[in-house]
Amino acid sequence: MPTTNTATPKPKRTLGETLAGLVPTSGKKNPQQKNLGLQDRLAARDKLHKQLESAEHEAGRLRDHVNRLRIKQQQARDAVGSWKATVTRGSGADREPRSAHRLKAAEAELQDISQRLAADEHQLLALQNQAKSMREQIDAMSQGATLDEVKQHLETLNSAEAEVERFEALIRTAEAEAEPATGNDEALDALQQAREDLLADIAAGDAKPKELEALDAEIREILEDGDGSQASALGQERDNAQTLAGLKRRLSAAQAHRDALAAQTPEVVEQMLIARAEAISKDYVKHAQALQLSYRQLQGVVELLTSAVSGTQVRLLSDQWPNLLIPSLPLRAFDTVSQCDAGRGVLFTGRQVRGADEVAQARTDELQQLDALGVGRLFQR
Known part of the structure; x- marks a missing residue:
């Protein structure tokens, strides 16, 4: 009967622990990174990308212009050569001065184009x-990006999101607490509308300014009620509206800040994974070089086996055995590799078809190893 697994499940790793396994905490930084934090570095890089795009566009436009000028320069050179030949061949007092004048003009044009x-x-x-x-x-x-830089971005983004949520909650509270003025508010609204209409009539010349006095008196009577409650309510309503307007502006700014940080997050992830790849690549190169050495040693053993033991039936490396191929990557660790065996994109390839010099060298290297082990004389008999 199969036994039930009663092992306690492992606790989930925290975000910080997960990131700590991805990104190195220290290491050399580029000079540009020493003075700029991650956010500033990404912003500066984005600005450089835009400037580079503009420079490349201008360079392309200028390159086309240069090519056109080179064609014109060659045409001007041909014209100068042609007029020189004409002057040399020319005869007659009336023809030669005209040709010399045209030659001089062609030379001036060539000089202008060349400049x-x-x-x-x-x-x-x-x-x-x-x-x-x-x-x-x-x-x-x-x-x-370093682990500290990535964590700082996460903390800043979390703070920005919390700030947005805080202002959203404040706005909800302010909207819930806002109450319109009560009492004579409907009558006041009607009078305010009547005042707007009267002002329009005065502006159009259809009413006199004196008519406004009676209407304003009615409005003041409502606002200056006995206990001042109407005026107080209207003032509170105005304050609530202004508070809401201010909170919404603050919310808009907080959202813009959060959105800017969120837009940078893919670049932060990219930089984090680049750092992760750089960290792994150091071990990759070290292990690849060790594998390369072991592979060549095995090939040396095969060469020695074939030459030292006549008629051996042992086959270590079959002709059908695929060649070893270790790819190279565009990372800084690979810059330390002095020579790639198979060219761009390949760190090492185990070639089985080798020249006589390589075969002899592999045999010699293995003999030296066996001699160091004290059994080299077996191959000298």
Whole structure:
């Protein structure tokens, strides 16, 4: 009968513990990161991206202009050459001066085009250098985020969300507590509307300003009631409306702040995972190099086995055995690898078809290992 598993389930890891397993807490930082926090770094990188886009657009426009000027320059050179040939071949006192004049004009045009071309090429080179510098800065600001930076972003985002919820609750409370003025409010509303109409008639010349006095007196009579309750209620209603307006503006600002932080969150996640990949890649390279060494040692053993034991039936590496291939990744740890065996994108490949020099070297290396173990003389008989 299968036994029931009564083991106590492991407690779930907290968010901080989970992040601690993902992101290194320390390590070298780029110079740009020393003075800028994560939020400022992401904002600066976004600004650089926009500037780079603008610079590349301008460089493309200028490149097209330079290409057109180069065509015109070549055409001007051809024209100068043609007129020089005409002057050289020319005969007759009336023809030669005209040709010389046209040659001089063609040379002036060539000089003007060449000067404009040199200026535009200089400007294009400056733009290209500027774009290169911005790409380098963007790359330097895209090398990952520390655990403390990621936690700070989470705390700031949580605080911003709490602030939004706080103002939403305050607005709900203010709306629930707001009560319209009671008593003669309907009569007051009617009088206020009548006053608006009368003011419009006065502005249009259909009524006289004196007519406004009687209406204002009626309004004052309502506002100046015996106990002042109507005026107090109207004042409270005004205060409530203004409080709500102020709270809604504060809510709008809090929401904008929260939304800006939320928009940065995918970039924060990206930077966190880049840092995670950088941390893993150090072990990856170390293990890959160890595997590479072991693989080559095994190939040396195979070469020695074949040459030292005539007619052996042992087959360690079959001809059908797939070649070993270890990919390279665009991470800083791979920059420390002095030489990749198979070119771009591949850290190491175990090639089975090798030249005579490689075969001899593998055999020699293995003989040295066996000699160090004290059994090398077996292969000297």
